[in-house]
Amino acid sequence: MKFTESWSTDSAASRGDTTRPARGDVNARLLERVRAAVAVVRIRQEGLYDRLSQRFHQALDEAGGGGRAAERMAVAKAREELVAAAALTPAQGERLAGFLLRDLDRTDRRRRTGDITASGTLACMGCGFTLKFRDTATIPPCPKCSATGFTRSA
Numbered sequence: 001m002k003f004t005e006s007w008s009t010d011s012a013a014s015r016g017d018t019t020r021p022a023r024g025d026v027n028a029r030l031l032e033r034v035r036a037a038v039a040v041v042r043i044r045q046e047g048l049y050d051r052l053s054q055r056f057h058q059a060l061d062e063a064g065g066g067g068r069a070a071e072r073m074a075v076a077k078a079r080e081e082l083v084a085a086a087a088l089t090p091a092q093g094e095r096l097a098g099f100l101l102r103d104l105d106r107t108d109r110r111r112r113t114g115d116i117t118a119s120g121t122l123a124c125m126g127c128g129f130t131l132k133f134r135d136t137a138t139i140p141p142c143p144k145c146s147a148t149g150f151t152r153s154a
């Protein structure tokens with residue numbers, strides 16, 4: 001709740017929406033449509049990440065679990081299946097598999113704005129502000145200082 005409040009307040013302020021005069025209805029409507037389209041793409045990518053992650057867990061179970069090598073093979077298998085089924089383009093598969101492998105690797109905690117990450121907590125490297133995600137999310141710029149580097153703590 002606290003996150004939601006500060007996020008909406010700060011992002012509105014940083015865009016200057018409260019002080020800048022309106023540029024007309026057409027521009028406002030166009031901007032709203034662009035924002036909506038961007039949100040659709042973002043939510044779709046997060047859904048694809050979840051689908052890849054689910055298939056990965058199935059593949060890992062089928063393989064009987066294992067260490068990092070087994071995880072890599074299961075991610076590759078999940079990616080190949082979803083690309084073969086045309087659920088992912090090869091480029092999307094590569095990108096999302098990279099994010100998934102990184103989330104599985106507890107030693108690699110660096111994250112950047114625009115990355116997709118599984119649920120968890122990120123701390124801004126600029127100001128320490130923490131972002132908590134209950135679901136898979138696309139990382140925004142820091143709502144407090146606009147920095148784009150984060151450390152994943154959970």
Ligand SMILES: [Zn+2]
Nearest residue numbers: 124127142145
């Ligand atoms: Zn920050």
